Amino acid sequence: MTKILEMYKCNICGNIVEVVLSGEGELVCCGQPMEKMEEHTNNEEMTGEKHVPVIEKTQDGVIVKVGSIPHPMENEHYIMFIEVNSKDKRYVKRKYLHPHEEPVLNLKCSCDKVIARELCNIHGLWTSNESQS
Ligand SMILES: [Fe+2]
DSSP: OOOTTOEEEOTTTOOEEEOSSOOSSOOEETTEEOEEOOEEOTTTOTTHHHHSEEEEEETTEEEEEETTTTOOOBTTBOEEEEEEEETTSSOEEEEEOOTTSOOEEEEEOOOSSEEEEEEETTTEEEEEOOEEO
8 A cells, every 4th residue: 555645666667656645556667566765864874964855944935955965966966856745745846856956946835844855866765854944
């Protein structure tokens, strides 16, 4: 069974999907079950300072940066997207990025508490729910 907002990857073709609504079934791609993507946090790896999203409140929303030390945005190694979810899972906003862009998402919202995630093309999925106001 899947849960809302989980991400799954196909290890054969590279498809990545996010669950919009939960279901009982198993997600399958290229003839085999998709792998649930682990969400890394700052406690796990030495590269956390370049990957864990930093959430800062602004006057009219939040700004999310990747990370506390800016992540590289080179052709071979870059942040593919930044996503912000309200903690109650009612709102989702995703910004796709390209190499040489700044890994920042500036979002106008009245959300009180948010979770931010980002996907590095090499180091995978990272998350943070710590607001720095
Ligand atoms: Fe990375």
